[in-house]
Amino acid sequence: MKRLLLALLLASPLAGRADEGMWTYDAFPSDRVARKYGFDPSTAWLDRARLASARLARGCSASFVSDGGLVMTNHHCVHECVEELSSAGKDLVATGFLARTGADELRCPAMQVDQLLRITDVTKRVHGALAGLQGARFNAALYAQKAAIEKECQGTDPGLRCELVELYHGGVYSLYQYRRYDDVRLVFAPEFAIAFFGGDPDNFMFPRYDLDVAFIRVYQGGKPARTADHFTWSPAGAPAGALTFVSGNPGKTERLLTVAQLAYVRDHALPDALERLAEERGLLTGFQLTGPEAKRVSTSRLFYNENSVKARRGQLAALRDPAFFATKVAEENKLRAALRRDPAKARKYLPAWDRIAAAQVRALSLEIPYDWLELLPSGRSRIGGDLFWMARHLVRAADERRKPDGERLKEYRDTALPSLADSVTSTAPIDAAYETVRLGFWLEKVRERLGTDHAAVKHALGSASPAEVARKVVAGTALRDPAVRKALWEGGAAAVDASKDPLLALARAADADARAVRKQWEDEVDSVEIQNQALIAQARFAVYGRSIYPDATFSPRLSYGQVKGWKQDGREVAPFTTFAGAFERHTGSEPYALPKSWLDAKPRLDLATPLDFVTDNDIIGGNSGSPVFDRDLRIVGLAFDGNLASLGGDYGFDDSANRAVAVHSSAIVHALARIYGADRLVSELGAAPAGAAGAAPPPGATRSTK
Amino acid sequence: MKRLLLALLLASPLAGRADEGMWTYDAFPSDRVARKYGFDPSTAWLDRARLASARLARGCSASFVSDGGLVMTNHHCVHECVEELSSAGKDLVATGFLARTGADELRCPAMQVDQLLRITDVTKRVHGALAGLQGARFNAALYAQKAAIEKECQGTDPGLRCELVELYHGGVYSLYQYRRYDDVRLVFAPEFAIAFFGGDPDNFMFPRYDLDVAFIRVYQGGKPARTADHFTWSPAGAPAGALTFVSGNPGKTERLLTVAQLAYVRDHALPDALERLAEERGLLTGFQLTGPEAKRVSTSRLFYNENSVKARRGQLAALRDPAFFATKVAEENKLRAALRRDPAKARKYLPAWDRIAAAQVRALSLEIPYDWLELLPSGRSRIGGDLFWMARHLVRAADERRKPDGERLKEYRDTALPSLADSVTSTAPIDAAYETVRLGFWLEKVRERLGTDHAAVKHALGSASPAEVARKVVAGTALRDPAVRKALWEGGAAAVDASKDPLLALARAADADARAVRKQWEDEVDSVEIQNQALIAQARFAVYGRSIYPDATFSPRLSYGQVKGWKQDGREVAPFTTFAGAFERHTGSEPYALPKSWLDAKPRLDLATPLDFVTDNDIIGGNSGSPVFDRDLRIVGLAFDGNLASLGGDYGFDDSANRAVAVHSSAIVHALARIYGADRLVSELGAAPAGAAGAAPPPGATRSTK
Structure with a gap:
């Protein structure tokens, strides 16, 4: 058994690296997590994580963070909505936005939130319908199958959305049934200047000092939706080395291409x-x-x-x-x-x-x-x-x-x-x-x-x-x-x-x-x-078994990993930054100009509070807005980026350098409470007062590595 | 002897293709031209062609076309000067410019014209000074040699300019001595709309309908310079199959790179x-x-x-x-x-x-x-x-x-x-x-x-x-x-x-x-x-002899070839276009809008007059403005572009598709006389009245191949 395992690891580099993988919820390798981290995610735990996670139809991820329809995602995932709600005299991108009451929440013109209810394997049916066909006839049959299967699944419920997901480039077909929320309203967005502090020059970089967070709310029948399945809040976040999960919708990888x-x-x-x-x-x-x-x-x-x-x-x-x-x-x-x-x-x-x-x-x-x-x-x-x-x-x-x-x-x-x-x-x-x-x-x-x-x-x-x-x-x-x-x-x-x-x-x-x-x-x-990738997928299954994960397809995936810095050009990059670092990097010139709200609030802030951090979870574009959570399903962070090395993640995963970049859960609550006066939100999140978290930064916190 | 020749041709594809090569004036293969075209350029002929040719210091080629300092080049080579002579109320790029008298000629703020007087081989001296050196010391010695050699050559004459030209990437060093004219004045430029008719979409394309011509004049001591060595004019141009020469300054090729x-x-x-x-x-x-x-x-x-x-x-x-x-x-x-x-x-x-x-x-x-x-x-x-x-x-x-x-x-x-x-x-x-x-x-x-x-x-x-x-x-x-x-x-x-x-x-x-x-x-x-390319150049000489030409270095070169269409996607592209084709392609919208002067002059034009044509001369960027001339040193055209296939010419020459694109000599005189009323210029060119050339288009002339 042990020899076989080793052989598999050697034969398939994809499966051999620690903490690699964007796993589907119906094939999550709980055993591997248990072996490495001593925690064995149960089916009930996985179901809960899946239902507490969300997808923004235009290309981001999100999470439910209260039972009243509150959803957390990145500022850059709602940027377009904030722009659309602005006008010549009222630039909400620049000023930020906070709904003091439910009535102040503003509807985003074109935003939909999906929650994954069910996964069904329909590979046999699809492959059966495609057998022996090629070119235009193959496509016609595949189109017809997709239409029929999705329609059957969706039925007459306008609140459902079904998608036939082509996994392993056609090696497996899964039917994903979502609940779709299409009345989505803006609750909070900070100023662009802090959401995207450092701008394009610091994009994909770490150390980093961004509060790339936004809150939206899903409504049903004109009222906040009831969302029983949601994450809770970890005011202190996760220390270096702690096990972290990221649930989200990685858009596209090409690791299995020829x-x-x-x-x-x-x-x-x-x-x-x-x-x-x-x-x-x-x-x-x-x-x-x-x-x-x-x-x-x-x-x-x-x-x-x-x-x-x-x-x-x-x-x-x-x-x-x-x-x-x-x-x-x-x-x-x-x-x-x-x-x-x-x-x-x-x-x-x-x-x-x-x-x-x-x-x-x-x-x-x-x-x-x-x-x-x-x-x-x-x-x-x-x-x-x-x-x-x-x-x-x-x-x-x-x-x-x-x-x-x-x-x-x-x-x-x-x-x-x-x-x-x-x-x-x-x-x-x-x-x-x-x-x-x-x-x-x-x-x-x-x-x-x-x-x-x-x-x-x-x-x-x-x-x-x-x-x-x-x-x-x-x-x-x-x-x-x-x-x-x-x-x-x-x-x-x-x-x-x-x-x-x-x-x-x-x-x-x-x-x-x-x-x-x-x-x-x-x-x-x-x-x-598609046809020949499916053949190659079958060949891979035949040689390696089902130990590998499929390429990303902008459908829900779960990754595991840990809070962890890395070594770059011979130097250790520590996994945390703090509010103090943001003030150090502030020059007053775009994109390094902190907003006035931050400058004004500085005396009220605990500058040692962690701001951003990195983990070795395997994520990619589309994961923006993904919750980072612990084994107790508590939010410890909000993924918003990867480091430079993560960009090669389209084609492979290098555990030694590939890092996910997230806003720290302490930072979100600290800023909401001390800078934005967003008490309604803090209370809805069930988060402890920010002071408690800010007092003691986790081990490994640093101001700046450069 | 025959066997050796064949071996050389097989061994060196560069030398093996017809009409390939950007030859230096001191190593022109007159024997090859004689074998293929029955004309054997003498040393006197080569000297005359060299002295009648010119270089614009900012990156173009040109030719002397009268004994009174008149120089012909492309509109796009003087575009910057025309822009600089313009101002908010007076856009000479749009309106074109014609100096009716010598006093109307306007000085170009930053234009210099060089005429190559002499070439001296200094390879031994340079290689001797570099022997055994590497890196910074190699560079220092090379810099010092360049400075010393050029200075000796230039002496105290401010009208001279000397350049050490690195041929074969350092395999050969030649000293080029130029006469430099730095008082250069604009005589004629047509409207941008016809100089660059078809704009970027038609750039590097053929069939083509551009009058990309300009005339400037070099002055000495405030008076038009005397230029005894100049080309004369061929009102009828060259028919398909005729031998053509192009003299100019190809900027850079990389055919000898590893x-x-x-x-x-x-x-x-x-x-x-x-x-x-x-x-x-x-x-x-x-x-x-x-x-x-x-x-x-x-x-x-x-x-x-x-x-x-x-x-x-x-x-x-x-x-x-x-x-x-x-x-x-x-x-x-x-x-x-x-x-x-x-x-x-x-x-x-x-x-x-x-x-x-x-x-x-x-x-x-x-x-x-x-x-x-x-x-x-x-x-x-x-x-x-x-x-x-x-x-x-x-x-x-x-x-x-x-x-x-x-x-x-x-x-x-x-x-x-x-x-x-x-x-x-x-x-x-x-x-x-x-x-x-x-x-x-x-x-x-x-x-x-x-x-x-x-x-x-x-x-x-x-x-x-x-x-x-x-x-x-x-x-x-x-x-x-x-x-x-x-x-x-x-x-x-x-x-x-x-x-x-x-x-x-x-x-x-x-x-x-x-x-x-x-x-x-x-x-x-x-x-x-440089050091190792020079070694490779010596290796090439050791194996193939000196039968190859050096890569382009923005110094004067001579190429030979013929007026010749080509086959593209299975279709023959005829070598000539006519004025009629330009009017057919005119839509009235930029960049396919002929200028008003052309629309007004249409009744006075002989529409069968050839406008542009192609030859298989081997040219590249930097050759813009080069004269195309016949064995009698008469201008038959003005090179202004290559076709799409010519763009691969940086790395190799494909005789079957690589073409130079030129304005026809008939077109220049026809437009000057019938559209622009530039009688002073026509007479200075010594060109016959345009009607004579326009009457009978050369064989192969076509309106459009598409």
Whole structure:
């Protein structure tokens, strides 16, 4: 038994490193935690942790922290809401926000909170339906399965949301059923200056001095929701070495990709993304020079952009590191060698790698039109602006809703429509100048990347220039009014077809080309990758058993670890910072200018109170807002970042350097009580007065390591 | 003999392809031209071509086209001058410029024209002085040699400029003696809209419809210079298949780099440059939104930026092409294998590759501080803006001029100082808002790339933010006034040290860190590369003889070739376009809007007149403005671009697709006569009336291939 275990550890580096892994709740390795930390999480404990955790639909994590619907997350996860609730005269991003009473809580125009109720393994059903299919037929069957399974699960309850989660890149299919809260209100957000103290220069760095926290509340029927399952509060937090759990929704890792896929990411996807982000970043910076309104409306996007740039640089650095890449090659070779020893397995599994490699060549020839016509303007990056994004989805939804559920593009399936409707009809204000710049930028890049003579460019621009089209369309559209969008959404195809709105006309003119290249991409790249990754997953199970965790998929995961510094360039980085360190780093100049509230409160603060800390929990983007908690399910911190080394976490986990960065539970209560006078909140959290925690910093606390 | 020749061709792919090569005037392969084209250029012919050719010191090529000092080059080579001669009410970039009389010719504030008088081989002297030295001592000796040799050559004649040219990356040293003209005046520039018709989207593309031409004139003693050596005019140009020569100054190629160096360029230098350029591009685009003045003062830089982006994308595409890279690996392996067959040669030469590979590792660890502290702000890219560039050189020149000539940094050697003084004291207007943005951008990136806690960042910023420093320094400096800079330059160290100007203070604060990393780079990267490249060059000579040409070094070269289309995606691209094609491509929207002068003149034009054409001459950036001429030394065109495939020309030449793009000689005269009424110019060119050329288009002329 012991020999077998050792063999497994040697054979699978993924499973061999301490505290590594983003585990699903239905396959958490409690035995490993017990062996290392002497605590064996029970099923009841896991259920409670799962139900006390939450997901923000737009891409963050959160936790329930009272029975009255109070939810804790990061400031940067609600930044967009705070921006949307602001206006020219009232900049809540700058001033912060505190609802003194329940009546003061402000609804976020486009925010949804999900709570995971149930996980069901449906692998057999899905694999059965896909057997023997390829390309377009494989995709059609997979689409149909997803639609049918999610619909059955969701039933007629509008408060449920079901998702078929593709784990191990298609090796396992799990059905996740969530309760969805879509009335979400802002309770507290500190000033941006302290939420993001140190700004982009200190992003992904530690020591760190950020109070990146926000509280929101979920409502049902106009009243605070009852949330029996919630975390409690640890006023003192966790000392160095203490066991910590992080529950959250890591967005995406690519640790199980083949070497051919990783090489594509290293040589094409990441450098190209960096170039695109860099230009957008410069454009936003320049646009902000046009005036304070421009700055206000584009700050959250610039912040998101800079975060992406730094993250991708770190990812690229990892993949460009020859030693790291060699470990990925060695892992792959080891698995393939194991398969080669069994002729049946070799026949079944080895061709999967070649087919995936061939799909990378195809991807290279499709990526420019696919990225620029389809992925970037339609997806999360909304590169053509919010207005174009809404128009595209209005036009497409009108078409797609005419089809049977299982034949639609995935974002228009019945289970996905309510969420899309919320986003398309969002009441968040829309700035015309900003939208003109974004739409013009996208059209300009489309022409640049595809060439003036490409048919799709001619369809979108006619004989006008990108800037002219953007100016005319944004000036002429009625879609800035949410009521107009709502009427179009509800009116469906008839309303959309009848409209003469120039923005809808542009979206229509650009639709067929985008759909065509998406279909090529899905049939010739996506389907090949999914199908053959699933084969490789099975091969991995066949050789290593189920001892490995799946890549991140923005679905709930649990990681374990401990409060722990690390060694960088030969120097020990201590795991804690304090309020004192923040005042030392304050220069008075952005981004190192503490807000006035902090400067005023300084005499009232216990400067030895811990502010931020690090653990070796395995997290990644999407985990922002995750609760850090102890074995008693008490909040000891709030994850908001990883260190620089954690950026390589997309492709592998290095226990010696990869760290999660969190706000300390003491800091949150200390600031709420002593700086913000947020007694209502402190009391709802059931936290002891902050003084108690502040008196004795945990061992290892430091002011600054540099 | 025949067998030997064949072996050489097989062994050295560089020499094996038709019409490849950027040859020095003292080693032009007349015999190859004679074999292929039946014309054997004599020494007298070569001398005449050399003396009729010119270099613009800031990075372009040109030609003398009359005996009265008239010089022809590209519009994009004088764009900066045209911008500098403009002002808020008078935008010569938009309107174009024509001097109706000599008195109307306007002096370009910072333009110099060089004519190559003599080439002397000094390899033995330089190699002798470097023998046995390494690192810092190698560099010191090389600096001292350069200073001494150039000074001897230049003597006391201020009209001479001497440069030691490092050919074959140090395998050969040649001394180039130029006549320098520094009173240069603008004679004619068309509207930007036709000079750069199609803009960035059509840049590096063909078919093409640009009149990218300008005329300037060199003066001596306040009068037009006498230029007996000049090209004459061919009103009809050259037909398809005709032999063409291009004489110019290709800036830089890297065809002789080792595989380790090429991998560094592919994986680091080019992607990093693209990311930086992309952000600057976005910033300039955004800055231009702040108003028409912002747009006017930054257009030439944006144009230069976009040109660089597209060029680097093409270079990267070439290096990322596995087949192309494999040819470079094969070339290197072949040479190494040949050396390995001779133990003495193997011992002497093979370690050079390993030492260069080790230098790449060192480069990787130094590149961020070296690029951001030294290369980018001090060099051609002037990333911190013109003001900071001037301040840096004022501060440094004051220090360096105290040292003996041979111990100075190279740009402060006595031979280089006059040119630097011209640039530092340039009277071109300086826009404060623009400079603030550029300086702020640079400081921001320095902090981002080096980190807030880096000593160099603290020296430059103190406790202020990059934007604050930029604002205060630009608002507070007196250096926008050229008279102040002139006084500081002439006052030397005493004046600079005594000044309290905040811009000089910033330049002083940032100097030591930049100098330190430059020294590391030069000692540990540059010197290793030069020394070992020189060894490899000798190895190449030992195996292949002197049948190969050196990499480009922005010094005069001559290439031969022919008017010739190519096959792209299975379709023939014809070698000529016509005026008719330009009118067909006109949409009225930038960058496809012909200027009013063209629309008005349309009835007077012969639309069948050829406009642009392509040849297979081997050229690269720096060749812009090069004359294209026939065996009778008559101008048949004006090179202004390469096609997309030519962008891979940095690393190799593909005869089947690499094309130079030129304005046709007929087009220039036709436009001058029929559109611009520039009779004085037409007559000075000695060109026949344009009608004669326009009547019969050469065979192969086409309107458009798409």
